[in-house]
Amino acid sequence: xxxxLFSGLLMRExxxxxxxxxxxxxxxxxxxxLRVYPNLGRQMVLTDVDQLWVAxxxxxxxxxxxxxxxxxLDAYSRRVIGWELDRTxxxxxxxxxxxxxxxxxxxxxxxxxxxxxxxxYASRDHTDLLKSHGIQISMSxxxxxxxxxxxxxxxxxxxxEEVYRSEYRDLAEARASxxxxxxxxxxxxxxxxxxxxxxxxxxEAHLAASCSMSFLRHREIYPSDGGAIVPDHAPxxxxxxxxxxxxxxxxxxxxxxxxxxxxxQYAVQLSCRSRIFRRTVxxxxxxxxxxx
Numbered sequence: 001x002x003x004x005l006f007s008g009l010l011m012r013e014x015x016x017x018x019x020x021x022x023x024x025x026x027x028x029x030x031x032x033x034l035r036v037y038p039n040l041g042r043q044m045v046l047t048d049v050d051q052l053w054v055a056x057x058x059x060x061x062x063x064x065x066x067x068x069x070x071x072x073l074d075a076y077s078r079r080v081i082g083w084e085l086d087r088t089x090x091x092x093x094x095x096x097x098x099x100x101x102x103x104x105x106x107x108x109x110x111x112x113x114x115x116x117x118x119x120x121y122a123s124r125d126h127t128d129l130l131k132s133h134g135i136q137i138s139m140s141x142x143x144x145x146x147x148x149x150x151x152x153x154x155x156x157x158x159x160x161e162e163v164y165r166s167e168y169r170d171l172a173e174a175r176a177s178x179x180x181x182x183x184x185x186x187x188x189x190x191x192x193x194x195x196x197x198x199x200x201x202x203x204e205a206h207l208a209a210s211c212s213m214s215f216l217r218h219r220e221i222y223p224s225d226g227g228a229i230v231p232d233h234a235p236x237x238x239x240x241x242x243x244x245x246x247x248x249x250x251x252x253x254x255x256x257x258x259x260x261x262x263x264x265q266y267a268v269q270l271s272c273r274s275r276i277f278r279r280t281v282x283x284x285x286x287x288x289x290x291x292x
Contacts, residue, residue, distance in 0.1 A: 046076040048076060048207070049207065052076065052112050053101060053135075055097065055098075056116065060085065062171065063168070067085055068088070069083065069085050069158075070084050070097040078154070078195060078200045078203075079200035079201065080154075080183070083100065089120065091126055099129075110136070111135050112137075115138075122139070188202075
């Protein structure tokens with residue numbers, strides 16, 4: 001048949017290249033008897049970082065073998081907070097990524113870890129580590145990759161912008177290149193439309209700076225010091241009641257800012273209110289316990 005040859009000649013004349021079909025490697029083994037947890041992330045509306053972590057695994061092709069990459073993202077800031085690259089698909093791959101995330105981040109009450117139903121995430125070692133830190137476990141519905149779309153989308157970006165453009169000779173070379181992409185390029189330089197076109201590290205820095213300023217102003221209105229003078233205009237509220245305009249980080253997790261500067265400022269305001277409320281309640285509780 002001359003059709004493939006003719007097509008090749010036409011493509012060569014127009015300086016076109018075909019996309020090579022790549023071998024697909026299965027990384028999710030959900031055919032196990034371990035406990036599967038319900039999807040808690042579906043209904044979450046995020047207002048701050050460290051409310052929802054999303055995790056997934058993908059493969060990376062070397063010259064003579066495949067290796068596997070496990071990543072954990074903060075769903076609100078899109079920042080890569082944990083990752084591990086190894087030759088194995090056993091639970092120690094995801095455990096290493098989780099330990100990195102735990103070492104880097106603050107675990108707030110109500111934090112949810114979402115993943116697929118793979119045996120690595122359902123393993124006793126992995127679930128016990130999450131539970132020991134008070135992290136709630138969430139898993140996608142069966143055969144539904146859309147439940148973990150944020151992490152799936154990130155891995156696709158990683159493949160097209162880094163992995164498919166490289167030919168790694170060995171694991172060490174792949175680790176160095178992927179580390180550069182994750183820690184320097186994606187976290188610190190790559191602009192994210194959902195964050196108002198700023199990198200995740202810059203987005204989190206804006207949140208921290210804005211919340212620090214808001215907290216200083218908040219202490220004038222809600223002083224936690226027993227000897228402080230409460231202004232007459234300070235509204236009263238119970239410990240189990242949210243001040244007007246405030247949201248609870250424990251009850252709110254996944255709807256990030258719109259892709260605009262206005263959306264970014266709105267996200268900062270929501271995040272600050274969430275953090276201030278948590279800090280205020282903690283201060284009051286500590287004061288009560290200290291005074292007996």
